[in-house]
Amino acid sequence: MKRQTILEEIKAYLKYLTFTLKLDVSLCDFYYRIPIEFSDYLSEFMIHPNVYCQKMKAHCMKYCLWQQQLIRRYVKKNDRPFFGACYAGVSEYVFPVIEREKYYGFISVTSYRSQEEPPQIRAIEKSDIHETYKKTLRTDIPSEPYIKAILSPLVNSLKLLTYYIEPNELENAQHNHDYLYQTLLQYISENYFRPLTLETIAEELHYSASYLSHVFKERNKPSIMQYVKQLKIQKAKELLRNTEKSVIEISELLGFMDSNYFTAVFKKATGKSPRSFRNEQKRAAYPPVPPAQKPKRVPLSEKNKNAPTNDLHK
Numbered sequence: 121m122k123r124q125t126i127l128e129e130i131k132a133y134l135k136y137l138t139f140t141l142k143l144d145v146s147l148c149d150f151y152y153r154i155p156i157e158f159s160d161y162l163s164e165f166m167i168h169p170n171v172y173c174q175k176m177k178a179h180c181m182k183y184c185l186w187q188q189q190l191i192r193r194y195v196k197k198n199d200r201p202f203f204g205a206c207y208a209g210v211s212e213y214v215f216p217v218i219e220r221e222k223y224y225g226f227i228s229v230t231s232y233r234s235q236e237e238p239p240q241i242r243a244i245e246k247s248d249i250h251e252t253y254k255k256t257l258r259t260d261i262p263s264e265p266y267i268k269a270i271l272s273p274l275v276n277s278l279k280l281l282t283y284y285i286e287p288n289e290l291e292n293a294q295h296n297h298d299y300l301y302q303t304l305l306q307y308i309s310e311n312y313f314r315p316l317t318l319e320t321i322a323e324e325l326h327y328s329a330s331y332l333s334h335v336f337k338e339r340n341k342p343s344i345m346q347y348v349k350q351l352k353i354q355k356a357k358e359l360l361r362n363t364e365k366s367v368i369e370i371s372e373l374l375g376f377m378d379s380n381y382f383t384a385v386f387k388k389a390t391g392k393s394p395r396s397f398r399n400e401q402k403r404a405a406y407p408p409v410p411p412a413q414k415p416k417r418v419p420l421s422e423k424n425k426n427a428p429t430n431d432l433h434k
Contacts, residue, residue, distance in 0.1 A: 123284035150225035176208040183207040219279040233257035315375040
C-alpha cells in the first residue's frame, strides 16, 4: 500500500535524524489529527525526548501546555518555520505541517539553550534542575539554512501522507474508542518517565482501569503497563547510547524505584545489562583499528631486477 511505504520512509528518515545526525526531533500535536494507524506506527517519535523537559514538567506543566497552544495558534496563522524558546528556556526550531489549509501538527527540533539560565529557572530551588539544564541542553545551535535543508524532506513526506487519509477516518475517531486510545497514547507519551500505575492513569483520565485496559487491548497492543515499560526501555537505550549518565541517574529519570530494579527490567527486555549494552554500543560506534601491517621486505637483487632501464644507452 502506498501510504504504508510513505510511513516507512518517514520513520526511516526520523531514525536518520535522531541516531545519525544526533538531533532531538519529535512530532508534536499530531494526535487526533492523523489516523490511529499513523500515530501508532510513529509513536516513538511523538515523545518529547529531552530529560530536562521531563523534569520541568513537574514544576510548570501548565506553562508547557500554554506554550504549545501559542505555537499552534502562531503556525496556523504563519505557515513557516521559526526558531524560539519556551518558558523553561529550551530553544527549538518549529516546522508546521499544513496542507490544503489544514493544520496537522508541527515538527520540533529541540534541546538547545542560551548560555545563561532564564530567570524563571534560576528561581527553582531544586539544584539538579540547573545541572540538568546545562548538561542536557546544547549550545551548538545549527544554522537555519542547514536545519531547513535537512527537515524539508520530512515536512514534504508528512504533507504527502495527508493525501492518503480517508475523510471518514478522522470523523469516526471522534465517536469511538479511537479517540480514547489516542488520548491514552498522548498521556503516556507525556508522562511515561513518571512512576505510573494503571490506577493513576485511570484516575487522571477519569475512566475505570478495566475500561482503559479493554480499549488499549482492542488495538492488539500489550497491556498499558507493558507499553509504558517498552517506552522506558526505549528511552533508556537512547540515554545509554548518547549520554554519559550513570545507570542510577537513568533509572531515576525514567521513574524506576531503584537502579537494581531498572537493571533487572532492562536485562529481561534486552538480554543485556545496561552497562553491557552501553559498552556494546560504544564498540559498534568506534570499532578497534586493526594493527598496521609491516611492509614486506624485498631483497635488493629483486628491486634491481624490476628497476626500469634507460633505453637511450642500450
